[in-house]
Amino acid sequence: MDNDFPILVVDDDLVSRAVIQKYLHKAGFDVISAGNGKEALSLFDQRFCPIVLTDWMMPEINGPQLCRMIREKKTDGYVFIILITARDSKNDIVSGLQAGADDYLTKPIHPAELIARINTGIRILRLEQSLKNANEEIRLLSITDPLTGCFNRTYLGERFSQELSRSLRYNHALSVVLTDIDHFKKVNDTYGHQAGDLVLKSFAKCIMEQIREKIDWVVRFGGEEFLIILPETGGAGLERVAERVRVAVSKMPIPCGQNNLEITASFGGACANFSQKKDLGMTMEQLIDQADEQLYRSKREGRNRTNIKVLL
Numbered sequence: 001m002d003n004d005f006p007i008l009v010v011d012d013d014l015v016s017r018a019v020i021q022k023y024l025h026k027a028g029f030d031v032i033s034a035g036n037g038k039e040a041l042s043l044f045d046q047r048f049c050p051i052v053l054t055d056w057m058m059p060e061i062n063g064p065q066l067c068r069m070i071r072e073k074k075t076d077g078y079v080f081i082i083l084i085t086a087r088d089s090k091n092d093i094v095s096g097l098q099a100g101a102d103d104y105l106t107k108p109i110h111p112a113e114l115i116a117r118i119n120t121g122i123r124i125l126r127l128e129q130s131l132k133n134a135n136e137e138i139r140l141l142s143i144t145d146p147l148t149g150c151f152n153r154t155y156l157g158e159r160f161s162q163e164l165s166r167s168l169r170y171n172h173a174l175s176v177v178l179t180d181i182d183h184f185k186k187v188n189d190t191y192g193h194q195a196g197d198l199v200l201k202s203f204a205k206c207i208m209e210q211i212r213e214k215i216d217w218v219v220r221f222g223g224e225e226f227l228i229i230l231p232e233t234g235g236a237g238l239e240r241v242a243e244r245v246r247v248a249v250s251k252m253p254i255p256c257g258q259n260n261l262e263i264t265a266s267f268g269g270a271c272a273n274f275s276q277k278k279d280l281g282m283t284m285e286q287l288i289d290q291a292d293e294q295l296y297r298s299k300r301e302g303r304n305r306t307n308i309k310v311l312l
């Protein structure tokens, strides 16, 4: 029924533990169990359980103590904790909730109540998950260009400084490629802006297919200008990547109505080589400026070509 939310049952009493487990299994839950707090913590470390059902009275680590220990852990998500107690004086319940429990059940356990409380927990966990997803979506929207799916300049500012300091720390090279679609204005003027958008999307997709996933990244730098960031890449690698993208772009037909649009792009690369164990005093802007100079050289020399510069 609900294998997304495994339940950890902790009870020092073998019979009571077996009964709870039986109820939960019958309701289709994925259950693991522990006979004491220590065992529970070690199981919990091996496999994250978002729902913990723990007895109150246990030797060494009792239920409220286990609650506190779980709350102190850095977990993958929220843990919904239910305390099981023979006590039902108000003071005891308050101290259990203060220890970090979300809910409590009193012994003897009523099976339907047990399942209802677990389902309450699942509702809360699902809510937490959907909030997390929504936050991630908002974050992604705030750092990407909606048309091409490339990162935007906000993200460039955030992440580039990290790339730069990491390269410096490990004495690795860091390269950037600035690329611009040749005669893009003509596409817009001849075929309209929809065709222009299609070209931009195809161009971005083509770049992303030619770079290393999760290592290299692409920013839509301006209208038809894109910046490719290549960590741990020296001059030779830089030139190879830029040429590979250039050739792929020139061979990529873009179906647009009756036409097959063909485009080319020009490339300018700059590599900051930190392998000499010296700080080049390089800023992001300076490195991009150097790539920009090379891009303009490529444009001047007739477009559809690559020029690079290695800074030592």
Ligand SMILES: [Mg+2]
Residues within 6 Å of the ligand: 011, 012, 013, 055, 056, 057, 058
């Ligand atoms: Mg007990």
